[in-house]
Amino acid sequence: MSVLNLSSIHLLLLFSSLSGVDGYFGHFEMRCRFSSKDPRDIEFLLQVYGNKKLLGQYNSTTEKCTVYTQWMKNFTETACKGPAFLAERREEMKKYCSSNVPVVYEYLLDKTVEPYIRLRSVELFSTRHLAMLVCSAYNFYPKPIRVTWLRDGQEVTSNVTSTEELVNGDWTYQIHSHLEYTPTPGERITCMVEHFSLTEPKLYDWNPSMPGPERNKMVIGACGVLLGVVFIAAGLIYYKKKSTGEETLAILCQTTKYFQVQI
Numbered sequence: 654m655s656v657l658n659l660s661s662i663h664l665l666l667l668f669s670s671l672s673g674v675d676g677y678f679g680h681f682e683m684r685c686r687f688s689s690k691d692p693r694d695i696e697f698l699l700q701v702y703g704n705k706k707l708l709g710q711y712n713s714t715t716e717k718c719t720v721y722t723q724w725m726k727n728f729t730e731t732a733c734k735g736p737a738f739l740a741e742r743r744e745e746m747k748k749y750c751s752s753n754v755p756v757v758y759e760y761l762l763d764k765t766v767e768p769y770i771r772l773r774s775v776e777l778f779s780t781r782h783l784a785m786l787v788c789s790a791y792n793f794y795p796k797p798i799r800v801t802w803l804r805d806g807q808e809v810t811s812n813v814t815s816t817e818e819l820v821n822g823d824w825t826y827q828i829h830s831h832l833e834y835t836p837t838p839g840e841r842i843t844c845m846v847e848h849f850s851l852t853e854p855k856l857y858d859w860n861p862s863m864p865g866p867e868r869n870k871m872v873i874g875a876c877g878v879l880l881g882v883v884f885i886a887a888g889l890i891y892y893k894k895k896s897t898g899e900e901t902l903a904i905l906c907q908t909t910k911y912f913q914v915q916i
Contacts, residue, residue: 679703685750697746713746765850768793772844772857782833788844792825800830803843
C-alpha cells in the first residue's frame, strides 16, 4: 500500500529555569516511531528542546547523539558516551516503546473504518476547463488516506486540488479532492482511494448522468414519436375501416389510451 504506514508515541517531560523577566524554558520529548508490531521496527528518540528549538537528540537506531548548538555539544561530549548512558536509553526504549506499541495496535491502529466515497460533478467557476469533479471520502479511520485521479488509467497530477484530512469530531475523518478537466468523448475518469481499511485500492469511475433539461427533451421527443406512430396507425385503420368494422375502431381507442398511459 502506498499510504505511509508510520506511527509514533510521544512522551513529554518539562523543565524550566526562570530569572526575572527573562526565562529559559525547555523540555524533553521521548518518541517511539514504528511501522509494524515487530519490536525490531521501533525507533526511540530522546530529544531536548530549549525555548521551542531542538537542541539535540539521541537515536536508538544509530545509538548516537546529534547536537545542533554549541551549548549542547559541550554538554553531550561526556553525557552521550559510555555504557551506562546507552544502557539507560535501552531501558527507556523497552519501558516506553516496546511495551506500549502492542497496546496502541490493539486499541487504535487495528481499528479501521472503511471510507464512504461519493463522486459527483460540481459547478465550475474557472474558464480554463469545462467541468469539475469532486471525490469525497467520508467517515474513515485512521487518518492516513490517499485519493488520486486517473484518466484512462493514467494518474492525473495537474489541475488537482485536495483538502487536508478534516476531523469529524468522532475519531473519523473526511477529505475532498477536486479535478478540473475538459471532457473528451470515450475517456474514463476514475477516483482511486487507498486506505488502511482496504486490502487493495478501490476504483470509482465517473459515469455522468444526463442533465435534467436534456432528459426532459428526450422524453418529449419520445412522446412525439409515439404519437406519430399512433396517428399513422389510426390512418391505416381508417383506410381499412370498411373491412374491419366498428370493433376495430374500439380496439384503436383502447390502443391509443394504452400508449398515453405509458407516456
